[in-house]
Amino acid sequence: DASRRLLRPRRGWRVAVMHMKSPPVNSLSLDFLTEFCISLEKLEMDKSCRGLIITSSLPKVFSAGLDILEMYGKSPESCGEFWKAVQEMWLKLYSSNMVTVAAINGSSPAGGCLMSLTCDYRIMVDNPRYSIGLNETQLGIVAPFWFKDTMANTVGHRITEMALALGMLYSPAEALKIGLVDQIVPEEKLMSTAEQAMAKWLAIPAHARQLTKSMMRKPTVDRMTSKREADVQNFVSFITKDAIQNSLRVYLEMLKKRKA
Ligand code: CO8
Incomplete structure (x- = not known):
């Protein structure tokens, strides 16, 4: 369940804190994504709520990314439904009117990295055991164009090109260096750092901030929508291939062997 609580910063605005809690690793299953999107929609409609901090209530893991079991041994129909939910999460977060801050308190590969990248600001715990990045190629799969766009919009074309090709997972210090995260603590x-960052973003007049966000992100959102x-069809035909x-x-x- 994607549980949440509300903070109340100055001016009577509220900031929601979403503590993702789907053990063992906050993988993004269809159920999780559906609940996540419903929570987001409610917050988006609540005009007094101006900000959202996303974090994990599990130790060591922010989110393990997409639930691989939703893509393995499933029917084309199930894969399609799942992919639509992934698209929906991205669309809602990337075009949210709220100020969104990712408080990354653990590893954040693939879809977990994507979720962080949709936020306005990223703060990661400085623990070298944690890593973040779009590591899809390491699984033999290819990050879709809108994953790529989201990363390129954050760290630039060349770093994205190399990171995606090699399926790079970065330590917090490396992620900070390339701008994949904005702060490590x-x-x-x-x-407390996430709340300070939130206060800074909320101090800007909301309409100006929102229009600026939309100006920066709309071309990417429009391209995806x-x-x-076609993106659903591509995903389904790709993921259901025997080789994949x-x-x-x-x-x-x-993953299982590594554990043993
Ligand atoms: N999906 C499903 N199950 C998972 C996932 C996942 N993403 N990640 C971990 N698990 C399972 C493990 O298999 C293990 O299961 P079990 O207990 O049955 O053995 C359990 O969760 C716990 O995992 P670990 O023991 O590995 O936990 P750790 O705390 O040691 O490590 C990590 C946590 C770092 C998150 C580690 O589990 C890990 O690296 N996981 C894999 C993460 C990953 O590579 N995710 C990529 C998913 S793909 C994606 O998000 C984008 C796909 C885009 C698709 C494009 C296609 C066209």
């Missing part, structure tokens, strides 16, 4: 300072159906299913199986086995 000790674990105990994470939430105009190709949304095989790559996912090998990767899942690797």
